[in-house]
Amino acid sequence: MSHGRGLVIGVATALGALAVAAWFVTRETQAPVSQRGGALTVASALGGGGDGGTEGFARAFTPRDFVFPEDHGPHPAFRTEWWYWTGNLETADGRAFGYQFTLFRNALAPEAAPRESAWGTRDVYLGHFTVTDVSAGRFHVAERFSRASLGLAGANTRPFRVWLEGWGAQSTGEAMWPVRLHAETDEASLELTLEPGKPPVLEGDRGLSQKSAEPGNASYYYSMTRMPSRGTVQVEGKRYAVTGESWMDREWSTSALGPNQVGWDWFSLQLSDGSELMFYQLRDRNGASDPFSSGTWVPPASAADSAPVHLSRDDVALAVSKTWKSPRGGEYPARWNLRVAKLGLELTVTPKVADQELPVSVRYWEGSVDLEGSREGRPVAGRGYVELTGYADLAAHARTGTTTRGMPEAK
């Protein structure tokens, strides 16, 4: 039996040795553990090269002369700018829609490197498009990105055109106006012709909109506050002929927000008496209103003095009377009482649909609202758009800074 034992021991040893060797040659090198952040996401790609500094870009230090229609076109010397349209529309039988159509340009570097490839670029375009189907209570959202090369996206001054792939706005003829907007998604599409309506309104100090204390932390900003609009809205396969009024915000800057500003509440309101009110309240980390919050009241066209009235933070009293919890997390204000004593204006602002949150790369709320109240004792109604940022995800904005109107300048 000793042979037998020898055999068993030998075989067992051989098997053991083989097993160890086989394990050795096939063992896995451990996948590296990493919890560091920021990948090939759109947000990180938008971050751009370098440190995101302002070097090489133009800054907004002093008021400038606005020249139209040239200033409707792009301002490539600045890091970022946007064309921002919102509006309330309805069909002949009163079915109401709201829309938001925004194109952002964001420069990743002050200069484009000379490249062989046509894909090389420094400008990236971002687009947001929403349609609020008020009677159905539905909200359709889409987001797009593209680099400004190869004709995929870009902006021209003459003839005026800004586009992001199939979305865009352009003059319909030789003249600047009217401008046609076009955007579409699988669910909704918009085809709208805009007339200028009232002349451009320069916001802030002659168009210089200071956003925080540091000089240069400002944008150039003008608005077209009441643009007669006509066209079609298509939702869920049905096309509706609509008319209504739009609001266009144009803003360009290189840096704006200060380190403590985490978000804002932005109001663009068209009152039934023919006047408009723009007001933004910047919020700091504690939720308090920032001193650089400001606004503008545009009198009715028929008024004796049609000069816009600048409003500072202290001119406007804003109180939240209701909140809404987003199913995606975060809690938003959902009704406001807005009082401007010096105008004798009292308004209740109510969202037409509660959930008008955009679950896009940076989450925010932007929606159609109804107005109700009085000015100088006479009842007024109206409608408008409100944008709410910095509510969605406190952890997220602590990391990436603030959003949307400022989204491309995040960091």
Place this chain on the structure above:
Amino acid sequence: MRRLLVHSSLRHLGRHPWLTALSLLGIALGVAVVVSIDLASGSALRAFERSTDAVAGRATHQLVGGTSGLSEDVYRDLRLRPGAPVSAPVVEGYVQAAVGDLRTLTVLGVDPFAEGPFRDYARGEAVGDVGQLLTRPGTVLLSERAARALGVSAGGELPVRVEGRQVVLRVAALLAPADEDTARALEALVLTDISTAQEVLGKEGRLTRVDLRLPGGEAEAKRLEATLPQGVELLRAAARAGTVEQMTRAFRTNLTALSLLALVVGMFLIYNTMTFSVVQRRGMLGRLRAVGITRGELFALVLGEALVLGVIGTVAGVLLGILLGRGLVGLVTQTLNDLYFVVSVRRLALEPLTLAKGLTLGLGATLLAALVPAWEAARSAPVTTLRRSTLEEGSRSRAPRLALLGLGVLGLGVVLLAWSTQALLPAYAGLFAVLLGAALLVPWLTERLSSLATGPLGGAFGLLGRMAARGVRTSLSRTAVALAALMVAVATTVGVGLMVSSFRGTVVSWLETSLQADVFISPPSLVARRGDATLAPGLAERLRATPGVAGSSTIRVVKARANDIPTDLLVVDFSRTGARPYRFKEGDAATVWRELDASPDTLIVSEPFGFHRNVGVGDTVRLATDEGPHDFRIVGVYFDYGSDVGTMLMPRATYERWYDDRGVSGVALYAAPGQDVDALVTAARERVGDTQALMVRPNRSLRQASLDVFDRTFTITQVLRLLAIGVAFVGVLSALMSLQMERARELAVMRATGLTPGQLWGLVSLQTGLLGLLAGLFSLPLGVGLAYILVHVINRRSFGWTLRLVVTPETLVQAMLLALVASALAGLYPAWRMARANPALALREE
């Protein structure tokens, strides 16, 4: 009672540790070879699939163009149209790292803004400044693992070589892939913006493809297809994945079949061991039968023993196979790289299926081999089981019947081989039938031949010689098996050896005719047999104008889709030379060249192409050209041993008529009479200068390089051959050893009756020598037969090549030597033991 049986079994195995160990080794080696080949080629394929998957992402369809991809305008127009499908542009190519382990890297150029719906790895976490991808030329991302292997870090530089140019990339950030699969896919991937990819790969303005997601399925695809510009085609993404599998199927099947040969030899070993153990214990088994053990129980007993051996041997074999596979994966990868595509395999993919297959094969083979001995153990009546002579008489009387059966099986094999089908399976079935048939002939032949050998051996060595020859005959049940095992093993090595040397001979003479120019210039290419890199623009003209050049031709190698299968297209510019270094299998050379020049709708195809697609002269091939799909008429079929999947060839003028690509992949120069070729090489090198690192090679060195590649692709075959020899050697050793050990008592009697240890030694050596000689003799015709089958049936059906079978005497001599040396070694130990053993002890009954 059962416990008693089990105990006796184990005791028996334990009493013959060396034999048991040898048969375990035999099983283990057989299984190991099969498992290792399976693992190695499987791993290479998996690695390729993984990288393809990572690169293909979740696309349902793809837009592809002609040989140079498609214009980026196609993508722009697609994005701008209303209702545009979800799409992403891709520029893809290969570079070789100039640092670290010099691995080949796939450059994947994407648009980060369009990537989201397609590829996941990019969503993980990256460390560093990703934004630079767009703004800084030459900026790339690497996976952490790849970066470590290459020795670069975030922010560092990564020099790479592209078609003879050196390009320095900047690593902006490292990707930490979310899971192991992604991590592996990323090991050989450089992720970058599409702009950098275009610039690095020299593909400005072009896209490799556009990935699409069409949720509407085929209906949506049809609608989209109708609106595509000319020369742009819509393919299903799934259709792409299968081509690699298909392309390498013949190659892999052949490797697997060769590895199975090793297992077959291993099976003979098991058969031998089990037969031996039955014969050894015939007395014991007879007694067991006498005390009432049933036939069924004896049958089960022998099978049970085989199972124990099988389990241990197979497990050892699988483990050994993993070890071997780790070694072979490099060889298999090298061969795949030389022949088919660029793949870098970093590790073995241990597929449970492969391991299970190995286990099943090992156990199945063991049990199958043990069936006959088990049946023999159970069959015999209690009394006759006791007598060895009965068994041998039975063996001898069965030998002619077995031989007849063998002839029948041989006939069946021949019929299977002659069956005119393209399928490989009947060919392999035929091959194994021939092996089996030959093995069945062995007992009868052995009996006849050893009878014949009695006279001459007696003459030469006297009584001992006669005893040796008769011994072979009288223990036929054992010697025949050992001989058969040895024959099959040696014949395998002869067959494979002859096949490779015939192949090589054919390639050498093909190279003679096809390499007629004096100097060849081309950029280094990543797939050795496919020189599809591009010369710098203008360089080809400059080279062709080198003084001392009498004539020149250029070649362009591109992948074109022929009937939707990507295939190499060779484009040759013959305008400045009269040389036409091609030989035709079908079509008359003069007519072929005239037709090619006359019509822009003609091309010629290589022999494997014609074979695989089942086309010949007069048939048409539909190519996806930049002008849209177009039918080309085949006017000739040429011999080509460069690609086993086949190639097509058209004149430059035809190509430029249908394709936008104007690249040149190689230039061939013909020296003017009296011009020194070495001087021409130097002159050409000077003309290239620093523009691009090109290989400027005279005829002779290109021929040598081609043969080196050829030899490299057959390394794996040679290794398999060596492994089969190893298994055969173990088989012979164990067969002959068991044979001699079993004769211990017989030899002891001889010792007791006066045979000296030296005489005993002589007797044993003579006998094993005789066996070796017989095995060698048997294996020669069988080996040549195998070679014939491999060259004319298997190779033809796998690759479609016409090869000339050349029987080289060296291979045959080698085989004889192998048989003799193995048998001589096998005789040593038993002879030494018997000579030393105390006859009295050996005589004692068990």
